[in-house]
């Protein structure tokens with residue numbers, strides 16, 4: 001969370017409910033007597049947003065039902081980052097562009113009310129546009145905020161006022177490539193559990209052809225043409241691997257500099273990317289809101305294990321799980337591998353083995369169909385430790401305990417509208433942008449919408465197919481020779497399965513090593 005974000009201290013829901021009667025129907029004491037808000041209830045999210053905007057920003061908004069309910073801590077994090085970028089670049093009295101204001105018109109209203117910035121907002125959806133206009137009016141901010149209805153084919157070029165120069169643009173793009181992704185229907189049953197917050201927003205607020213990579217790709221394309229007309233271009237990014245793709249794309253074009261940040265609120269992470277064509281704009285090193293330092297998960301292996309046996313066994317297990325591994329570092333006492341998994345092959349292994357065993361027994365005409373799991377050699381595989389891929393039992397001794405979280409705060413801080421992004425499509429192939437493609441872009445290929453569709457990647461797929469195909473897990477794995485023992489540690493990088501997927505893989509490794517672990 002940004003150091004200046006007032007929601008670093010979560011709201012006191014009891015006090016809020018006392019102050020705002022409209023929140024009371026949704027505020028219920030939990031078993032410990034703490035007042036909780038029902039985050040699964042869209043109406044509760046809408047009312048909570050309304051009362052927080054009144055209380056903390058003296059902003060009054062009307063949000064039609066079914067429209068996206070913005071999560072305030074995240075929106076504030078983005079505004080605060082823009083404040084930092086502007087200050088760092090020495091830009092004052094800014095005029096900003098808010099691409100896709102939404103019905104709430106949240107960014108423009110916050111920027112105008114909080115910072116007195118002039119904002120130019122665009123919107124393609126007629127109903128959202130009308131609602132945004134009304135919200136500007138209700139707050140008497142017409143002198144600072146102008147909202148226009150634009151054509152879907154436009155992003156910046158053709159939408160903004162040609163006579164005006166702008167200091168920055170910001171955007172919360174629709175993350176998803178299809179409605180199926182939003183509803184999570186394309187989720188594999190073994191991937192991460194669905195979010196606990198209610199999902200808000202209608203199709204055109206959340207879905208865009210090609211997902212957010214294509215949407216931000218269109219901003220990049222327009223920025224190439226508009227150059228210094230906008231000093232700092234920015235966008236929010238909802239999926240980390242998309243951030244990498246966009247930064248690669250930006251670096252392959254002629255931008256002067258690119259920077260990025262992490263918006264961390266509770267368990268939900270979002271990212272920000274900013275770029276400029278203006279040599280006089282100091283973008284680097286822009287301040288970033290750093291996320292808390294991640295601790296690796298660790299597992300020790302004692303003799304008779306050796307570093308060589310651990311490496312051999314671990315890699316064999318990874319092969320069995322179809323987890324791609326690449327050695328990236330080798331020092332005397334340390335080897336580091338990058339791991340990438342596209343499907344969950346580690347959960348329910350025990351059940352699968354049991355089924356295979358049963359099938360085998362049936363085939364052998366055995367009379368017994370009931371196999372005692374605890375005696376299943378396939379399960380125990382020579383180890384005396386309990387062999388269970390129990391994703392919940394992370395023992396403190398193994399160094400795999402999770403940080404305690406304040407559930408109340410955590411619940412609040414999760415975003416409500418695009419949380420599904422983390423549980424989407426696990427794809428069979430990770431697609432890399434080919435050097436040829438990067439060269440092509442370098443050479444000034446016009447990145448318009450149609451061209452984006454035509455671009456081909458290494459595997460012949462279009463860039464649009466590439467958008468949204470994220471690994472389930474991407475992490476590093478280190479094998480360290482500590483002389484008296486071998487330490488295996490895993491550090492999460494990315495993936496739709498989240499850290500939980502990494503926990504599960506390490507548990508699988510721990511439970512399936514050939515020799516005893518201590």
Ligand SMILES: C[S@@+](CC[C@H](N)C(=O)[O-])C[C@H]1O[C@@H](n2cnc3c(N)ncnc32)[C@H](O)[C@@H]1O
Nearest residue numbers: 070100101102122123124125154172173174205
């Ligand atoms: C994810 S919503 C974000 C709304 C709001 N800015 C927020 O953060 O809550 C994306 C918005 O962009 C709008 N939109 C989609 N394509 C657009 C385009 N080409 N130009 C302007 N707005 C667009 C959608 O109608 C939707 O309201």
